[in-house]
Amino acid sequence: MEQKHHRKIRSFVRRPGRTTEAQRKALTRLGTKFGIGYEDRRIDLAPVFGRVAKTVLDIGFGNGEALLTSAANNPDTDYLGVEIHEPGIGRLMLMLERAGLDNVRIIQADAVDVVTNMLGDGSLDAINLFFPDPWPKKRHHKRRLVQPGLSMEFARILKPRGRLHIATDWENYAEHISGVIEATREFDRVTSEQLGEEPAALRPPTKFERRGKLLGHGVWDFVYERR
Ligand SMILES: C[S@@+](CC[C@H](N)C(=O)[O-])C[C@H]1O[C@@H](n2cnc3c(N)ncnc32)[C@H](O)[C@@H]1O
Numbered sequence: 001m002e003q004k005h006h007r008k009i010r011s012f013v014r015r016p017g018r019t020t021e022a023q024r025k026a027l028t029r030l031g032t033k034f035g036i037g038y039e040d041r042r043i044d045l046a047p048v049f050g051r052v053a054k055t056v057l058d059i060g061f062g063n064g065e066a067l068l069t070s071a072a073n074n075p076d077t078d079y080l081g082v083e084i085h086e087p088g089i090g091r092l093m094l095m096l097e098r099a100g101l102d103n104v105r106i107i108q109a110d111a112v113d114v115v116t117n118m119l120g121d122g123s124l125d126a127i128n129l130f131f132p133d134p135w136p137k138k139r140h141h142k143r144r145l146v147q148p149g150l151s152m153e154f155a156r157i158l159k160p161r162g163r164l165h166i167a168t169d170w171e172n173y174a175e176h177i178s179g180v181i182e183a184t185r186e187f188d189r190v191t192s193e194q195l196g197e198e199p200a201a202l203r204p205p206t207k208f209e210r211r212g213k214l215l216g217h218g219v220w221d222f223v224y225e226r227r
């Protein structure tokens with residue numbers, strides 16, 4: 001019988017490690033403190049953080065710089081970071097240890113799987129997706145993280161009035177983001193006037209934002225609230 005293999009479309013390319021010795025050691029030593037293994041079932045976040053608090057999901061945190069700043073500035077909030085790239089995870093664990101922070105947990109897995117399979121309905125106060133890989137070529141647009149199905153999942157895992165904050169330095173992705181998210185009819189866009197400040201002011205600067213600016217790119221921030 002003919003076997004059909006459905007290969008999942010991924011939003012990332014696995015890059016070969018460039019994990020430094022210090023990062024590798026951090027992953028071993030701090031993995032049990034900050035890391036959570038991926039599970040194919042819904043998990044309760046309170047035991048993971050050891051308390052009930054406002055919880056923010058950060059998808060694709062990269063080198064963890066912005067996530068670390070947010071966690072340090074908001075000790076009463078818990079942060080769940082999801083990233084594939086191992087060096088960034090090792091780096092963030094080292095920085096969390098140095099800063100003495102205990103309000104961050106990290107899952108090394110595809111965020112699509114984590115969102116779809118691991119996170120319960122209305123379990124989050126906010127989702128941050130900062131500078132996702134833009135996949136600029138048209139034939140690669142299907143690899144973009146922002147897709148109708150995942151947007152519906154974002155709505156499912158957010159509390160009512162929970163916030164979805166997406167930033168990009170790629171104009172065509174900005175158009176894609178507003179088109180996809182607004183078509184789900186699950187979110188209201190929150191304007192600068194309603195926020196009382198620019199949406200970009202709600203997040204720390206990130207490595208990819210700096211990189212984009214050096215390349216002369218603009219920055220587009222979208223803040224949505226779940227209806
Ligand atoms: C362009 S970088 C941005 C990193 C960071 N947010 C910043 O602004 O500096 C995108 C990151 O998303 C991660 N990523 C892409 N797809 C992912 C997925 N499906 N699950 C988890 N991480 C993903 C990549 O490994 C990469 O580190």
